[in-house]
Amino acid sequence: MEVRETAACGISHREFAIEFDSEEFPEIYRVFRYAKDGTGFYDEDFLEDLKSQMSYIIGPALEEEPQELEEESIHWEDSGASYVLHFKEPEAPRLYQVLNAVEHPGEGLDGVLNDKLMEQMMEMAPSLLENLPVINR
Numbered sequence: 001m002e003v004r005e006t007a008a009c010g011i012s013h014r015e016f017a018i019e020f021d022s023e024e025f026p027e028i029y030r031v032f033r034y035a036k037d038g039t040g041f042y043d044e045d046f047l048e049d050l051k052s053q054m055s056y057i058i059g060p061a062l063e064e065e066p067q068e069l070e071e072e073s074i075h076w077e078d079s080g081a082s083y084v085l086h087f088k089e090p091e092a093p094r095l096y097q098v099l100n101a102v103e104h105p106g107e108g109l110d111g112v113l114n115d116k117l118m119e120q121m122m123e124m125a126p127s128l129l130e131n132l133p134v135i136n137r
Helices: 025-037 044-063 089-103 111-124
Strands: 002-007 015-020 075-078 083-088
Touching: 002 044, 015 025, 015 044, 015 089, 025 044, 025 089, 025 111, 044 089, 075 111, 083 089, 083 111, 089 111
Parallel strands: none
Antiparallel strands: 002 015, 015 083, 075 083
């Protein structure tokens, strides 16, 4: 997994991407699933690495109060070799809030965003996720 900035100069908001390979993609799905209602399990080291990379690359913007956005640009892309989550700086705190929700599933969670991301993931890679064990290790 790699968090990177994709655009910064001459635009109103910085843009970011998080790239996951086919082995990591189910792991982020498990995180989103667990954040929703505490069902299943997730790899704690994977989540800590992701949050650490986001903190380093995005910086203090993650700690800002999440804004209500009229039109969300956060979305998944299947690049063939990997799965990439694209988002802009104002959306970063909302995404980070979803990742932090695993500590207290469902609390403070942007359920609409979480569900949207999970649905997009399922549409992109049903063969990876349909039979994914999210409950039992």
